Amino acid sequence: MFFYYMDLGWRSIKKTPYLSLLMVLAISIGIGITITTFNVYQQMNTNPAGERSTQLFAVQLMSQGKDTWPDINAQITYQDAMNLRQSTIPTRQIAMYKTGAAVQTGDANFQPMLENIRATDSDFFDLFSVPFIYGAPWDKSIDVDAAYQVVIDADLNQRLFKGENSVGRELYLNQMPYQVVGVIADWHQSPKYYDLNNGPFSDPESIYVPLSLAPIEEFESWGNNQSWNTENIRNYQEGLHSETHWLQYWVELESEQQVQDYQAWLQAYVKQQQGLGRFERDDARGEVSDVQAWLDFNKVVPEDNKILVGLSVLFLVVCLVNMLGLLLAKFLKRAPEVGVRRAIGASRLQIFAQYMIEVAMIGAAGGVFGLLWAWMALSLLTSRFKLGEALTQLDLSMWIFAPMIAIVSTLLAGMYPAWRICRTQPSIYLKSQ
Amino acid sequence: MMLHVKPILSSLMRNKTGPLLLLVQIMLSVAIVANASFIIIERLSLMQRDSGVEETQVFTFNLYAFDTDTDIDLDKQRQRDLAAIRRLPEVIDASTINMSPLGGGGSSSTFTVGESQETSQYAPEAPIFYSDEHLVNTLGVKLIEGRNFYADEVITSGGEAPTLVLVTQVFAQKTWGDESPLGQIIYMGEWGDYPVKVIGVIETLQGAWVDREMNDNSLIFNVPMNGAFHKYVVRSDLDNIASLKEIIPALLHQDEPNRVIKGFKTIAEYRQSAYRAHELMATVLGMMVILLLLITSLGLAGLVMFNVGRRTKQIGTRRALGATKGDIVRFFLVENYIICIIGGSLGAILALQLGEQLMQLYSLPILAPIYPLLTFLGLIVLTTIAVIVPAQKAAMISPATATRSV
Amino acid sequence: MLAMKNVSKIFKTDLVETHALRDFNLEVNEGEFVAVTGPSGSGKTTFLNIAGLLEGFTQGDYFLDGVNISNVSDNKSAAIRNEKIGFIFQGFNLISDLNLAENVEVPLRYRGFNAKERQRRVIEALEQVGLAARMKHLPSQLSGGQQQRVAIARALAGKPRFLLADEPTGNLDSLMARQVMALLENINQAGTTIIMVTHDGDLARRAQRNIQIVDGQVCDFSLYQGQDLSATKEAHQQVNIANKPVAV
Structure with a gap:
């Protein structure tokens, strides 16, 4: 029967080509717009940490003075970062910040490049599951006793060493020699949840250096430096001991118990610092947020996007109501034929099925064209607004999702007209007028 | 009907x-x-909204000096650089700047104002530009009251607090209402700390953040930024900008090769990305x-x-x-x-x-x-x-x- | 084969109650050819709709093949229509965008026959009405008489036990009407029970039995063969009363 209904549906669609076209157009534009906005939303709303999401926690401290910042800040001070390291509860923990330096090789003709650098601890790579091509992270002892070692990414390895295994080779950062200990694969987290300072969709750094080098090499922070205090900071060392927030701090906690223990430890730490005259606020506290909570806290999905998704869903509803009206008009015009079919022995369900299949065909066509519109709109937006490809790539799931919402939503819209028509009282239409 | x-x-x-x-x-x-x-x-x-800047004529770029030789006087070098750039025939004027207008990131702060400790209050948060006497002309902003800094008023030894400030009309209006802003004092920090005197009023100048309401409240202080990493701002005719991107790095590398010079971008381009x-x-x-x-x-x-x-x-x-x-x-x-x-x-x-x-x-x-x-x-x-x-x-x-x- | 006992049908609106059929009694035997006549508004169509399970009724019982089908579900009645009843309409009611074969095939589709069986029956039915050669034509390419023959083929394709015909020749000229009537008589002779509503006295007389419906009640004229059927309404009512003195 299915193919029979398909055949009947196709004939019916062909019989009113403009009307059918209008319906396909309406539904496809509705789907196209919804998919476009939803796709961008989806891309922004992904949680790249995957299953690690619930084990990785960003640490925040309400360390500011009274009557200064109203809210807890996303970053912490250097002195707090050093103190937090004392806790033995987390499975892994790291402090870090973004910096940069001029990169050179031993080759005198090599044009120096300015590269972004992440100063961090050895556990960074395991904590965020960063894959290595060659070598490994620097030894954990270096987090305390600084050494001039670096991990670089595959792209920089290509540019500096032509992609060879460069472990053991040397490169220069601000004219200081560093030894390469590891090369990581292309690793691009989008959004870049572990440091959202320079925008959630910015590129990862190409070089990783031990954080322990920061006080020695005096790497400037290239992220946000936030200060609530009016202290006068004259040099780098003063900055390290200031109340300026510029580091990110992450811990890995594998069980609920571990999370509770760590929260208790943070509370104790805040108490201890209050004893030293810091953390003046009544609501001074430490907080941990897993990756999803962290993305929410930092409002990674811009409000504009939520508005667009909301409006486009309303738009889709308009398209569906539009279609519902057209379908109703079209189906009711066919009441005499339905009367004949009913008289000849078609059950209501059979009539309903026949018309729902016709609706589904229109919906499917709408979905396919909708996908096409979405793809076009996204390519247009990408080229016009130079949006990162990460944001405007049509998500794979959309290829299934688009026809599905097209069919489901048209079926919903078609349900009423099909129901109305299947309730046709056959006897009314059989008498010739 | x-x-x-x-x-x-x-x-x-x-x-x-x-x-x-x-x-x-x-x-x-x-x-x-x-x-x-x-x-x-x-x-x-x-x-x-108007940024106040001659957006198509003005561009900024970054310098990062990485020479480990700590004897280099970065301050002197900056003055030599800017003098060399200004001598170029294509250049109308050039200056140092700490952030690009409409650039998305930079400095802002809140200040204290008032007659006395008791009546002191916070002035509205404002984007802060640190520069010298050339900035007004380089950006092409209009000075509508008072005067610009004199060359000898610009504090060049790094780490010193500023003493003079140019304020935007909007900032003046919000802070002092109809009172003349000229000669008023703003304090960096608590009342009494680091007083800075207002000597001029600029018609319009926007800071780096197009989405923040405070962006129109910009201030210019008489202290250029000092450090390994800084920005220059240059004004030139539209036609010359492309060639200057080649000429300037070559020129500056003659003086000191150990630095990375990049990030040439006009304010018009910043506007495009900002919006x-x-x-x-x-x-x-x-x-x-x-x-x-x-x-x-x-x-x-x-x-x-x-x-x-x-x-x-x-x-x-x-x-x-x-x-x-x-x-x-x-x-x-x-x-x-x-x-x-x-x-x-x-x-x-x-x-x-x-x-x-x-x-x-x-x-x-x-x-x-x-x-x-x-x-x-x-x-x-x-x-x-x-x-x-x-x-x-x-x-x-x-x-x-x-x-x-x- | 078909029996209606005290069937009543009342249409209610806010203002009036209309009795379309009242205490309607009728029995039709297997193989009969019954003509139903009566003035407009007498209830002929209501009777036909109820007989064909296209409408329900208010009171009474309806037996088809000995089974009481007074309160069957909509699905069940659709199945009964499909299997046991064939319909022929005055306006032919062919589906205009299906060709002849596809039109004839419609009831077979709903019956769930496979493609081979459907094709066999379609050809057989179309041959029976003499239109097998034109099975790929659209209804609009045929004359009225031919269209009605296709409609008859459609009704026959499911091999129903009885045919309900509503003014089958109403839209046809007399030559075509005679052809269609002859076809119906052949079908009847092959064993199919036929109930035909008509207002054409000549046609009605060709049936074995004539029933007249007046004011929603039946007068069975098989008892009065040869009487003038175009008598006045009053006369029928008298007959009616004479027949059933109790029912008023």
Whole structure:
């Protein structure tokens, strides 16, 4: 029967080509717009940490003075970062910040490049599951006793060493020699949840250096430096001991118990610092947020996007109501034929099925064209607004999702007209007028 | 137009579903279109704001000095660099700057003002530019009161607090009202700490953050930034900017090769990226509005066309009974106007409700009632066009149709 | 085969109650050819709709093949229509965008026959009405008489036990009407029970039995063969009363 209904549906669609076209157009534009906005939303709303999401926690401290910042800040001070390291509860923990330096090789003709650098601890790579091509992270002892070692990414390895295994080779950062200990694969987290300072969709750094080098090499922070205090900071060392927030701090906690223990430890730490005259606020506290909570806290999905998704869903509803009206008009015009079919022995369900299949065909066509519109709109937006490809790539799931919402939503819209028509009282239409 | 609204109305009431659907469609369309166009206009007006800078002529670039030789006097070197750049024939003026206007990142701060400790209060948060006497001319901003820094007033030894400041008109107005800002003192930190005297007023200068309200409150201090990493700002004629991107690095490397020079970008380019999200929003919403109107009017025309087909005989009978072609067209117009007016009014109310929700949920201003009203009027026009075409066709139905059995 | 006992059908609106059929009694035997006549508004069509399970009724019982089908579900009645009843309408009611074969195939589709069986029956039915050669034509390409023959083929394709015909020749000229009537008589002779509503006295007389419906009640004229059927309404009512003096 299915193919029979398909055949009947196709004939019916062909019989009113403009009307059918209008319906396909309406539904496809509705789907196209919804998919476009939803796709961008989806891309922004992904949680790249995957299953690690619930084990990785960003640490925040309400360390500011009274009557200064109203809210807890996303970053912490250097002195707090050093103190937090004392806790033995987390499975892994790291402090870090973004910096940069001029990169050179031993080759005198090599044009120096300015590269972004992440100063961090050895556990960074395991904590965020960063894959290595060659070598490994620097030894954990270096987090305390600084050494001039670096991990670089595959792209920089290509540019500096032509992609060879460069472990053991040397490169220069601000004219200081560093030894390469590891090369990581292309690793691009989008959004870049572990440091959202320079925008959630910015590129990862190409070089990783031990954080322990920061006080020695005096790497400037290239992220946000936030200060609530009016202290006068004259040099780098003063900055390290200031109340300026510029580091990110992450811990890995594998069980609920571990999370509770760590929260208790943070509370104790805040108490201890209050004893030293810091953390003046009544609501001074430490907080941990897993990756999803962290993305929410930092409002990674811009409000504009939520508005667009909301409006486009309303738009889709308009398209569906539009279609519902057209379908109703079209189906009711066919009441005499339905009367004949009913008289000849078609059950209501059979009539309903026949018309729902016709609706589904229109919906499917709408979905396919909708996908096409979405793809076009996204390519247009990408080229016009130079949006990162990460944001405007049509998500794979959309290829299934688009026809599905097209069919489901048209079926919903078609349900009423099909129901109305299947309730046709056959006897009314059989008498010739 | 003593048109028989009553029979039309009762016929609509009998055929509830079709008109009801049209009503819902019109209602939602008005709600969406009103809010979308409101947001579009809001974004466009944001984008229209003046930065005060000669955006196409001014560009900035970054220098990063990485020489480990700590004996190099970066301050002296900066002065040599800027002097060399200013000597270039293509360059109108050049200066040092700590952030690019509309650049997205930089410095801002809050200051204390007041006659005494007791009456002291915070001045509004302001973007802060650290530079020298060349900045005003380099950016092309207008000094409307007071004076610029003199060369010998610029503090060049790094780490010192500033003593003089140029304020924007907006900042002056917000801080001192109608009082003259000239000679006023602002304190960096608590009252009494690091006093800075206002010596000039700039008409307009925007800071780095286009989405922050404080962006118009900019201040310029008489202390250039000092450090390994800093920015220069250059003004030149439009035609020369491309070649200067080549000339300047070569020139500066002659003096000191151990530095990376990159990131040449005009303020116009910064503007483009700064407003990209707004432009994107306006574009997508604009697309939505156009398509929505298209779909609604096509849907309306389609329905009328269908009704014409269904009522062929009825129309023929009316014609036979003496209705003119105009009467038939008017019949369809009135029928759809009734739906349109009810739907449009409900839609306008819904639009205001939706606007209210959006304002509460997101940082949008409240929807101005003029938008639903204009949308509503636009809808009437659209309805007329969408209905008149098929209705004209209906009017062509011959009166003889009535006597023929189908 | 078909029996209606005290069937009543009342249409109610806010203002009036209309009795379309009242205490309607009728029995039709297997193989009969019954003509139903009566003035407009007498209830002929209501009777036919109820007999064909296209409408329900208010009171009474309806037996088809000995089974009481007074309160069957909509699905069940659709199945009964499909299997046991064939319909022929005054306006033919062919589906205009299906060709002849596809039109005839419609009831077979709903019956769930496979493609082979459907094709066999379609050809057989179309041959029976003499239109097998034109099976790929659209209804609009045929004359009225041919269209009605296709409609008959459609009714026959499911091999129904009885045919309900509503003014089958009403839209046809007399030559075509005679052809269609002859076809119906052939079908009847092959064993199919036929109930035909008509207002054409000549046609009615060709049936084995004539029933007249007046004011929603039946007068069975098989008892009065040869009487003038175009008598006045009053006369029928008298007959009616004479027949059933109790029922008023």
